[in-house]
Amino acid sequence: MLNLKFIQDNPDLVIEKLKTKNFDAAGIVGEIIDLYSEKNKLQGQADQAKAEMNKISKEIGLLFREGKKEEANAAKERTSELKENIKQFDQQFSAIEEQVNELLVLLPNLPHDTVPQGKGEEDNEVVTSAGEIPALDENALPHWELAQKYNLIDFELGVKLTGAGFPVYRGKGSQLQRALINFFLDEARKAGYEEVQPPLVVNEASGFGTGQLPDKEGQMYHVAADNLYLIPTAEVPVTNIYRDVILDAKDLPYKNTAYSACFRREAGSYGKDVRGLNRLHQFDKVEIVQIAHPEKSYKVLDEMVKHVSSLVEKLELPYRVLRLCGGDISFTAALTFDFEVYSAAQKKWLEVSSVSNFESFQANRLKLRFREEGVKKTQLAHTLNGSALALPRIVAALLENNQTSKGIKIPKVLVPYTSFEIID
């Protein structure tokens, strides 16, 4: 959510910047500004009326104490009109506030200056390309066939237990999952992230804080009986750790990492790249989150991109980093780098990480503030997060790229975690 005052002070900037996101904000911004001045006018009137009311009430109290009943009763009569006015001001005031909030929630975050103009994925900018694309045999298998051949993942069994998109990992497939999770968590810890194990189910306030609600309500599984949501990413509970808090500037940045299962309904995405591990309803992911000082958040973003790069490099996967264009970047992000690894049998780039700076967009919803030493006024912090990494597509690429006639080779860094070097 953009800051109300910021919009008020920079309406043209907001409209101009949102054009990059292909969002025409002129109407909404105009309405917000009108409502804002109306709101202030009303508040001035309401506050004045309330001040008078408070004054009279105090006087009445004193008069009663002194036993001047008649004067007190006379004073009472003066209040009825005031009371009515206050009631009306308050009603109008909260109606306007509600309207403003409804409009505010419609505005996406402003894109960073470096976000390229564009309509969709095809306009994303490749900023890095690294690693060698392996030359596989003609008869190389896609990962879903490899998974079956080596009994690593049972998709049909998942359908029996739950439904499509809920695979059962078994044997070395299951061990490989565990190895990756531990590897990712260890790497994050070495990079200074504190590990946390958050709940996998969150309440409405948390969903709102990071921006899943109300915008992407249909994306999450909703536990209706308790009005709770299964998390689509650990970003939600981990970032919400910092909801409604005021931090000391000297303690920034806060760095957390968490492994979690992630649940996504993926409504409406059937038929598109859904084979095998490409798109699931439940998957594992290690997430990194940072709460940063606004002046340092882009440095932090770079650091996070480097961290994720190091992970795919250690796994010896060919990858590229994309700077998302205005048409592809999310509603909440100011700047996002996507990581894609090449899955050599499918001959496809698969997104395995998305690293974003949300600036103060989430912080404003979260009421996540910090205070500079000696300064009374609080400021909104910046939030950032990234996948480091999402497992399924990493597994897909590992299986496909490392297949040999003797089996599937495990990258060196993972061997201490898997305790086997080859899947055969």
Add this chain to the structure above:
RNA sequence: GGAGAGAUGGCAGAGUGGUCGAAUGCGGCGGUCUUGAAAACCGUUGUACCGAGAGGUACCGGGGGUUCGAAUCCCUCUCUCUCCGCCA
């Protein structure tokens, strides 16, 4: 699932209709004292909005009501805790 208790400032914890944005203690910050530190003592210490400022307003879990006036009374919702039952 059954029964009960509760929700107040960073924490603990008073406050049952007016002078309460809220006692007191702890913690934090500043100071006095000290070679330094501790102790002791003194002062200070919530957030947000409006206003050029003086200042004003709101907030004692959320919403509504009674009243000239509500942290305090009433209704309602949510959450937390304790005990019992069941269970990992």
